[in-house]
Amino acid sequence: MSVTAAKGFVAAGVIAGLKASGRPDLALVVNSGPDAHAAGVFTSNRFQAAPVTWSRQAVADGRLAAVVLNSGGANACTGSAGFDDAKKMAEWTGAEVGCATDDVAVCSTGLIGARLPMDAVLTGIELAAQDLANTGGASAAEAILTTDTVTKVEVHTSPDGWTIGGMAKGAGMLAPALATMLVVITTDAVVEAAQLDEALRTATGFTFDRTDSDGCMSTNDTVLVLSSGASGVAPDAAEFSEALTGVCASLAKQLLADAEGSAHDIEVRVEGAATEADALAVARAIARSNLFKCAIFGNDPNWGRVLASAGTVPADYDPEHVDVAFNGVRVFVDGQLGADRSEVDLKKGREVLVEVNLHAGDAAAAIWTNDLTYDYVKENAEYST
Amino acid sequence: MSVTAAKGFVAAGVIAGLKASGRPDLALVVNSGPDAHAAGVFTSNRFQAAPVTWSRQAVADGRLAAVVLNSGGANACTGSAGFDDAKKMAEWTGAEVGCATDDVAVCSTGLIGARLPMDAVLTGIELAAQDLANTGGASAAEAILTTDTVTKVEVHTSPDGWTIGGMAKGAGMLAPALATMLVVITTDAVVEAAQLDEALRTATGFTFDRTDSDGCMSTNDTVLVLSSGASGVAPDAAEFSEALTGVCASLAKQLLADAEGSAHDIEVRVEGAATEADALAVARAIARSNLFKCAIFGNDPNWGRVLASAGTVPADYDPEHVDVAFNGVRVFVDGQLGADRSEVDLKKGREVLVEVNLHAGDAAAAIWTNDLTYDYVKENAEYST
Numbered sequence: 001m002s003v004t005a006a007k008g009f010v011a012a013g014v015i016a017g018l019k020a021s022g023r024p025d026l027a028l029v030v031n032s033g034p035d036a037h038a039a040g041v042f043t044s045n046r047f048q049a050a051p052v053t054w055s056r057q058a059v060a061d062g063r064l065a066a067v068v069l070n071s072g073g074a075n076a077c078t079g080s081a082g083f084d085d086a087k088k089m090a091e092w093t094g095a096e097v098g099c100a101t102d103d104v105a106v107c108s109t110g111l112i113g114a115r116l117p118m119d120a121v122l123t124g125i126e127l128a129a130q131d132l133a134n135t136g137g138a139s140a141a142e143a144i145l146t147t148d149t150v151t152k153v154e155v156h157t158s159p160d161g162w163t164i165g166g167m168a169k170g171a172g173m174l175a176p177a178l179a180t181m182l183v184v185i186t187t188d189a190v191v192e193a194a195q196l197d198e199a200l201r202t203a204t205g206f207t208f209d210r211t212d213s214d215g216c217m218s219t220n221d222t223v224l225v226l227s228s229g230a231s232g233v234a235p236d237a238a239e240f241s242e243a244l245t246g247v248c249a250s251l252a253k254q255l256l257a258d259a260e261g262s263a264h265d266i267e268v269r270v271e272g273a274a275t276e277a278d279a280l281a282v283a284r285a286i287a288r289s290n291l292f293k294c295a296i297f298g299n300d301p302n303w304g305r306v307l308a309s310a311g312t313v314p315a316d317y318d319p320e321h322v323d324v325a326f327n328g329v330r331v332f333v334d335g336q337l338g339a340d341r342s343e344v345d346l347k348k349g350r351e352v353l354v355e356v357n358l359h360a361g362d363a364a365a366a367i368w369t370n371d372l373t374y375d376y377v378k379e380n381a382e383y384s385t
Numbered sequence: 386m387s388v389t390a391a392k393g394f395v396a397a398g399v400i401a402g403l404k405a406s407g408r409p410d411l412a413l414v415v416n417s418g419p420d421a422h423a424a425g426v427f428t429s430n431r432f433q434a435a436p437v438t439w440s441r442q443a444v445a446d447g448r449l450a451a452v453v454l455n456s457g458g459a460n461a462c463t464g465s466a467g468f469d470d471a472k473k474m475a476e477w478t479g480a481e482v483g484c485a486t487d488d489v490a491v492c493s494t495g496l497i498g499a500r501l502p503m504d505a506v507l508t509g510i511e512l513a514a515q516d517l518a519n520t521g522g523a524s525a526a527e528a529i530l531t532t533d534t535v536t537k538v539e540v541h542t543s544p545d546g547w548t549i550g551g552m553a554k555g556a557g558m559l560a561p562a563l564a565t566m567l568v569v570i571t572t573d574a575v576v577e578a579a580q581l582d583e584a585l586r587t588a589t590g591f592t593f594d595r596t597d598s599d600g601c602m603s604t605n606d607t608v609l610v611l612s613s614g615a616s617g618v619a620p621d622a623a624e625f626s627e628a629l630t631g632v633c634a635s636l637a638k639q640l641l642a643d644a645e646g647s648a649h650d651i652e653v654r655v656e657g658a659a660t661e662a663d664a665l666a667v668a669r670a671i672a673r674s675n676l677f678k679c680a681i682f683g684n685d686p687n688w689g690r691v692l693a694s695a696g697t698v699p700a701d702y703d704p705e706h707v708d709v710a711f712n713g714v715r716v717f718v719d720g721q722l723g724a725d726r727s728e729v730d731l732k733k734g735r736e737v738l739v740e741v742n743l744h745a746g747d748a749a750a751a752i753w754t755n756d757l758t759y760d761y762v763k764e765n766a767e768y769s770t
Binding site for chain 2: 044045046047048074076077078079111112113115214215216217218219288289290291294295297298300302303304305307308309310311312313319332335336337341372373374376377378380381382
């Protein structure tokens with residue numbers, strides 16, 4: 001059900017003709033109210049795509065009535081003409097669905113550095129507006145995919161009568177702050193914009209920001225949350241925040257599980273750190289090591305590459321007293337050789353848990369990543385983004 | 386001729402039986418004087434291998450009489466027992482060649498986290514000591530190889546009668562500060578230890594430190610320079626420094642050209658930076674982008690991935706006014722689309738020059754890297770280091 005699981009939302013996904021494959025490539029999500037509260041977080045890349053520049057402005061006042069999304073072109077690094085294109089998409093959408101231009105967010109994904117074929121985009125917006133339905137969530141989720149092989153959707157329903165639903169795309173350039181992707185989340189809970197914003201920042205901080213597929217940061221990352229208030233129920237703030245974090249965590253794990261060409265889902269968990277920032281820095285360094293990621297692809301619990309990566313981080317710990325475990329087998333203990341690596345079997349399934357204990361404090365954090373495979377190279381050598 | 390090109394040095398490379406392949410795996414380089422000056426630079430990884438810990442101490446007084454090197458095992462993350470092994474290698478070498486234990490540097494490369502088979506190592510040292518010859522440079526250069534496919538050697542001869550010769554190994558984990566590898570350089574110029582140290586730091590700063598194959602930093606990186614003074618000629622300091630930098634640059638480029646599975650040699654040159662540090666930071670971010678490196682493997686001049694990487698760096702520049710060129714073709718000019726990417730042909734040869742102009746000042750710097758290929762993944766999934 002995705003973005004139409006919550007009451008007060010309609011959506012559609014159509015073929016606008018932007019993708020050479022002829023697959024669906026344009027989506028609309030419309031909030032029919034009564035509220036039109038919204039919040040967003042965006043890429044921290046300094047080369048931000050035109051739709052990011054536009055949407056950041058649009059959501060600044062805490063209001064959104066609609067989101068228009070396209071795959072088949074990122075509209076990034078396209079200069080002022082590209083910004084005009086993004087604005088035109090908002091204008092056209094506002095005119096079709098009956099809301100102000102400034103209440104429309106725009107998301108684009110695909111090749112960087114090419115203008116969008118605007119005739120096709122605008123015709124697609126008209127088509128999608130005609131298709132809007134409260135059953136349109138699945139079509140919308142499909143229309144935003146690029147190299148993704150499956151749609152990513154998640155729904156949380158509270159026993160109190162409110163719902164959060166979301167959709168996501170992104171199979172590469174998943175990196176921090178935030179993991180590259182487009183995500184639209186809707187809720188019928190009665191939640192003001194400021195509370196939405198706080199809950200969204202908490203949720204992305206614990207989920208998408210800790211998802212690091214290939215260390216590369218996109219120009220187009222966008223996560224939006226819209227509330228219609230249509231359930232009439234105002235949830236407890238902590239409960240809502242927790243539920244939103246849960247939806248984001250599910251979407252983040254789905255993104256990683258479908259990451260380009262990956263064969264293993266890896267959690268790098270660093271414990272015993274002096275601070276959470278230290279734990280994250282060490283976990284991120286390990287998660288970004290190509291040598292480590294190739295070793296996991298080869299089913300090799302190569303803890304030497306884990307340590308070599310950890311050793312590049314100026315965190316507060318003593319290299320003489322560090323432990324490393326792979327799937328629970330402690331292969332390096334207190335700075336000395338531990339169990340033999342042959343005791344670790346990485347061929348059993350996709351899940352790999354790497355635990356590093358720094359013995360420097362009580363803080364912990366994890367980064368989710370995946371392995372580096374032939375298929376990653378193939379997709380990214382042959383596909384232009 | 387490698388490390389025996391300069392007068393006053395003998396070397397040998399033998400089969401000690403450390404490598405399963407049965408290839409040569411132990412080398413000795415001995416300085417027969419009259420001087421025994423030396424300098425070294427080492428990995429900045431906090432998990433430094435036992436031989437690095439040993440050699441750092443050994444060279445601290447500016448004196449080395451010999452270097453013993455082995456492939457087939459890194460002796461890293463092996464705890465205090467590993468340190469004892471490294472020390473034993475120095476003792477044994479000192480006894481064989483007739484010098485103090487503290488005047489012997491030790492270098493190891495291969496799998497991290499396994500003890501060396503010391504019986505084989507010590508027997509190998511005896512064998513190598515018997516083989517020492519002033520024609521032994523080539524054998525020594527071969528015995529230090531791991532996944533390298535060719536030996537890396539370079540010789541510079543001054544018209545004034547002094548010579549610098551060097552050997553290097555390293556085909557992966559080439560990263561900054563310094564690029565991972567073992568390098569031994571010898572000279573018969575009359576150069577004091579302090580001058581050697583200064584010249585070596587200058588040389589590595591401009592060469593190995595700017596060589597970044599896969600962003601991964603080894604636990605074993607070592608670059609040593611030894612002077613015998615046997616030519617009797619004391620060179621001009623600037624001339625010697627420049628010649629040493631030239632030898633290091635040649636060895637660094639040979640390392641990259643043989644980097645694991647690479648298909649293109651890439652120079653990422655950033656110009657118009659406010660500071661050299663800014664130029665280096667931007668160049669390094671681009672050189673470490675897996676998406677960029679895969680695109681080059683696919684012969685795709687994907688400047689969007691260049692910008693997306695540059696955009697992660699907090700350097701002083703305005704994203705609206707940046708240029709990007711591939712092999713001289715300006716595909717992005719002043720923040721706008723430039724020449725069509727079809728004008729760039731990356732299939733012609735291995736050389737790729739990516740130029741980024743930040744238009745923020747007069748500083749410039751380059752990082753040398755290579756592409757990310759199927760063969761990189763294959764070697765690093767199947768080979769344990």
